[in-house]
Amino acid sequence: MRYKEAVVCGCQVEWYDELLSTNTTAKEAVKAVGERFAVIADRQTEGRGRLGRGFCSPEGGLYMSVRMSAPENADITALTVRAAVAVAEAIESLCDMFCAEFGAKARFSPGYGDLSVL
Secondary structure (H helix, E strand, O other), X not given: OEEEEEEEOOEEEXXXXXXXXXXXXXXXXXXXXXXXXEEEEOOEOOOEOHHHOEOOEOEOEXXXXXXXXXXXXXXXXXXXXXXXXXXXXXXXXXXXXXXXXXXXXXXXXXXXXXXXXX
């Protein structure tokens, strides 16, 4: 069930409570929406990773697929890693602002999936 929809920086974004797969949904939607599309889900029931391997996507995580085109000569080999670092830094920044507001301390360990508010 889709429950949020927006356009951010010219990119159509849809957020669902549950999907089979964000990547499958993005592939299907980009045909109708255009080349810039992002889909987010609170949980996936049939998520797939590299080489088609399935993985667990329980509620409480953030699962997202972004579809966009790139120029033919663009080097996109590190795009996924760069995007992941940018998301991790944004989360860390938001946690720092939250902790400053409420006088708490945060420990965020990208790569370990650990965020603790002390």
